[in-house]
Amino acid sequence: MTSDSFYGEVLADHNLHPLHRHEMPDATYTCKGLNPTCGDDIELNLVIEDGIIKDGSFTGIGCAISQASADIMLELIIGRTPEQAEHLKELFMKMIGGEISAPELEELEEAGALQSISKMPARVKCATLSWRTMGELLKKEQK
Amino acid sequence: MDNIYKKDFPIFEREKGLVYLDNSATTQKPQSVLDAAQRYYSESNANPLRGLYGLSVRATDVYENAREAARAFINAKSTREIVFTRGATEGLNLLAYSLGRLVLGEGDEVLIGVSEHHSNILPWQVICKERGAKLKYLEPDKNGRYTESALTEALSERTKIFSLAQVSNVFGRRNDIKAFGDICRKNGTLIICDGAQSVPHMKTDVRELGVDALVLSGHKMLAPMGIGVLYAREELLEKMPPYQTGGEMIEYVTREGATFAELPHKFEAGTVNVGGAAGLHAAIDYINSKGFDKLIERERELTAFAFEKMKNTPYVNIIGSDKAQDHDGIIAFTVEGVHPHDIAAVFDSQNIAIRAGHHCAQPLHQFLGVPSSARLSLAFYNDEEDIERFTKTLATVRRLMGYDK
Numbered sequence: 084m085t086s087d088s089f090y091g092e093v094l095a096d097h098n099l100h101p102l103h104r105h106e107m108p109d110a111t112y113t114c115k116g117l118n119p120t121c122g123d124d125i126e127l128n129l130v131i132e133d134g135i136i137k138d139g140s141f142t143g144i145g146c147a148i149s150q151a152s153a154d155i156m157l158e159l160i161i162g163r164t165p166e167q168a169e170h171l172k173e174l175f176m177k178m179i180g181g182e183i184s185a186p187e188l189e190e191l192e193e194a195g196a197l198q199s200i201s202k203m204p205a206r207v208k209c210a211t212l213s214w215r216t217m218g219e220l221l222k223k224e225q226k
Numbered sequence: 227m228d229n230i231y232k233k234d235f236p237i238f239e240r241e242k243g244l245v246y247l248d249n250s251a252t253t254q255k256p257q258s259v260l261d262a263a264q265r266y267y268s269e270s271n272a273n274p275l276r277g278l279y280g281l282s283v284r285a286t287d288v289y290e291n292a293r294e295a296a297r298a299f300i301n302a303k304s305t306r307e308i309v310f311t312r313g314a315t316e317g318l319n320l321l322a323y324s325l326g327r328l329v330l331g332e333g334d335e336v337l338i339g340v341s342e343h344h345s346n347i348l349p350w351q352v353i354c355k356e357r358g359a360k361l362k363y364l365e366p367d368k369n370g371r372y373t374e375s376a377l378t379e380a381l382s383e384r385t386k387i388f389s390l391a392q393v394s395n396v397f398g399r400r401n402d403i404k405a406f407g408d409i410c411r412k413n414g415t416l417i418i419c420d421g422a423q424s425v426p427h428m429k430t431d432v433r434e435l436g437v438d439a440l441v442l443s444g445h446k447m448l449a450p451m452g453i454g455v456l457y458a459r460e461e462l463l464e465k466m467p468p469y470q471t472g473g474e475m476i477e478y479v480t481r482e483g484a485t486f487a488e489l490p491h492k493f494e495a496g497t498v499n500v501g502g503a504a505g506l507h508a509a510i511d512y513i514n515s516k517g518f519d520k521l522i523e524r525e526r527e528l529t530a531f532a533f534e535k536m537k538n539t540p541y542v543n544i545i546g547s548d549k550a551q552d553h554d555g556i557i558a559f560t561v562e563g564v565h566p567h568d569i570a571a572v573f574d575s576q577n578i579a580i581r582a583g584h585h586c587a588q589p590l591h592q593f594l595g596v597p598s599s600a601r602l603s604l605a606f607y608n609d610e611e612d613i614e615r616f617t618k619t620l621a622t623v624r625r626l627m628g629y630d631k
Contacts, residue, residue: 095628121567122584144597146567
């Protein structure tokens with residue numbers, strides 16, 4: 084750790100000053116995700132138009148890792164297609180599973196800050212909460 | 227000051243530097259308990275309660291001696307009132323399914339505290355649904371105090387069962403079970419006491435308390451996991467139907483039916499956990515040999531010491547009463563702006579074990595309006611140094627999460 088921030092600056096910053104943590108009344112898709120270990124839940128909202136994720140937000144309660152992960156995820160997928168978002172989710176899950184390659188890690192951009200979670204089994208559910216929720220939401224969208 | 231207890235617990239020998247403050251979840255085990263379980267399996271193991279040969283008789287003795295030790299520990303009248311279970315959860319399930327089926331009819335009511343552990347909520351939800359009965363909740367004040375007047379008001383002529391923890395695993399506050407029992411008796415309501423958090427930390431006398439039933443978990447009082455006790459008044463147990471059926475709980479079986487074994491075996495279907503019972507016996511012996519009063523006194527001192535330090539730490543909010551003496555070894559808290567899961571992670575990085583989450587008491591957290599909390603819980607083998615390390619880390623939590631830079 085380069086500073087004395089427990090999870091590092093990137094996570095601390097996304098947790099304390101999230102860009103995408105707000106309500107989104109005009110969302111075209113909304114999905115709830117639950118972390119049964121802590122009872123925490125988040126609600127993920129996306130605006131998907133013309134095959135593009137135009138905007139997104141999240142609300143709800145969670146630990147620093149789950150909140151930062153949600154914020155970083157939205158930062159990454161806004162402006163992309165649902166297929167690209169799904170692909171990034173696969174990569175993220177691979178990273179958390181501890182089996183990602185260097186070029187793949189590159190694709191995840193800032194989400195790579197969560198790589199150390201692969202060594203913290205107790206926090207895997209926190210880090211992947213928003214990503215799993217996005218997966219559920221995109222399944223709804225495909226119907 | 228020298229800690230005269232920690233040396234009895236091999237895990238502290240192995241895990242140097244571990245500060246273990248999650249004793250409400252489970253306690254560590256002294257060497258004598260581990261030895262007792264192992265001794266049973268290496269010296270006396272056979273399927274007990276049949277006694278067709280010497281070894282089986284010995285196994286039966288180990289098991290029944292443990293039952294007598296458990297009886298004496300909570301001062302039940304007879305070993306017929308002591309049913310071995312897997313733990314408090316199984317005890318409460320047994321009561322819900324067996325006693326619930328015996329006394330609950332359409333439109334009857336079960337009353338429980340909103341601060342109950344899920345194990346004292348879910349079985350009642352299920353059985354009330356099955357019987358067409360209503361599950362009602364008694365609410366404490368914000369300090370976690372249940373009052374006699376609130377109980378009197380909540381009881382109706384349809385209330386058949388009232389079930390409450392003697393000590394809540396979040397508030398840590400002791401409920402006046404004896405007074406509540408008097409109120410229940412006048413109302414014709416059976417009172418059940420969840421002793422999981424209280425029996426390990428205070429002297430329990432079921433007759434003095436006047437409860438109809440009480441459950442406890444061995445693993446929260448130095449014994450191995452998988453052994454617990456259900457106490458219930460003999461005449462009640464006589465009337466209650468078996469909870470599970472199968473081997474070792476029968477007297478005579480035909481193709482059409484069966485007569486059941488005598489108490490308490492009627493409620494102990496299948497091969498029983500003798501190793502666990504031997505461990506529980508050794509745990510009770512350990513507590514008695516060290517002097518239960520002394521251990522209790524030590525836990526009170528430590529709780530008061532931790533409480534004052536936590537109270538004076540900025541941004542720390544203690545859940546429940548603002549008086550140390552209202553916390554029986556349990557102090558749940560929040561740190562402003564920091565999620566409890568992150569709090570626990572910071573402590574874990576310093577090799578300090580605390581619990582975070584809803585502590586299996588989600589309805590309580592909903593009632594309090596906090597999503598979750600962190601919790602320190604003490605045992606007599608903790609010491610001032612453990613608490614110093616805890617409070618030192620507590621003071622750094624917010625900064626490490628990026629605040630106040």
